[in-house]
Amino acid sequence: MQWFGKGSNNVEDGRSGGGGKTVLGGGIGIIIVVLGLFFGKDLTGLVSQMPAGQNTEVKKGVPENDPQAKFVSGVLESTEQVWDAEFQAMGKQYEYPTLRLFREGVQTACGSASAAVGPFYCPGDQKVYIDLSFYDELKNQFGAAGDFAQAYVIAHEVGHHVQNLLGISAKLDEARGRVSEKEYNRLSVKLELQADFFAGLWAHHAQNLKDFKLEEGDIEEALTAANAIGDDKLQKQATGEVKPDSFTHGTSEQRMYWFKKGFETGDIKQGDTFSSNNL
Numbered sequence: 001m002q003w004f005g006k007g008s009n010n011v012e013d014g015r016s017g018g019g020g021k022t023v024l025g026g027g028i029g030i031i032i033v034v035l036g037l038f039f040g041k042d043l044t045g046l047v048s049q050m051p052a053g054q055n056t057e058v059k060k061g062v063p064e065n066d067p068q069a070k071f072v073s074g075v076l077e078s079t080e081q082v083w084d085a086e087f088q089a090m091g092k093q094y095e096y097p098t099l100r101l102f103r104e105g106v107q108t109a110c111g112s113a114s115a116a117v118g119p120f121y122c123p124g125d126q127k128v129y130i131d132l133s134f135y136d137e138l139k140n141q142f143g144a145a146g147d148f149a150q151a152y153v154i155a156h157e158v159g160h161h162v163q164n165l166l167g168i169s170a171k172l173d174e175a176r177g178r179v180s181e182k183e184y185n186r187l188s189v190k191l192e193l194q195a196d197f198f199a200g201l202w203a204h205h206a207q208n209l210k211d212f213k214l215e216e217g218d219i220e221e222a223l224t225a226a227n228a229i230g231d232d233k234l235q236k237q238a239t240g241e242v243k244p245d246s247f248t249h250g251t252s253e254q255r256m257y258w259f260k261k262g263f264e265t266g267d268i269k270q271g272d273t274f275s276s277n278n279l
């Protein structure tokens, strides 16, 4: 894809100096849901230890000479334009999320996180967090190369922001502790597949934006990424077996299906994964 816009005003660059020594999953703390891209890497909750005085310098915007950061900023801007229009059509006002670039570790309203969790969205501060080295992982470990695979990642996380604004993710919070783990995982899959649908919907509408150019092979790149990070595939790679009850994000096939459905229809009404039996 190509983006000819100036980039979003809502990117923060917190990459200088790294985020300090952050701890994932250790010690006591509040478990807060964050919404990520794959594996049990989100929704397992990040546990915050909030070491004091480790503030990284955060700058607004991205450096001119940093093409990857510029690209991410452009993708974010295109999501702002698409979701502005979608919310307007629903008679609502879209509130822009902030995208924070970080390196290694970061402190968020959802707790401290290490880059190992992958990109994620924290509802508490309405920010999407990404360490750009994830894109190397996506390419080298998951075999999903290409700029549109990278754009899909951002669009998926922005999809979680949309769910937050629409009160959809609150359903999951409310279910936590009230339903069985199996049922909770089932709801989690629906939430994740809807974020994939929203990413597809973004791609559908982004094509028509003045500053956007979809290129040949783009959609395939996104589908390759969605395919690579399906729960079944990741579990098989990690443990050699597949346990559907523990899925939190959906199978490769489901992830591709919902992205594609969003892309083909561009119709938000088609994205109710919660009432769909066709998962």
Ligand SMILES: [Zn+2]
Pocket (backbone or CB within 6 Å): 035, 036, 037, 038, 042, 156, 160, 192, 195
């Ligand atoms: Zn997700």
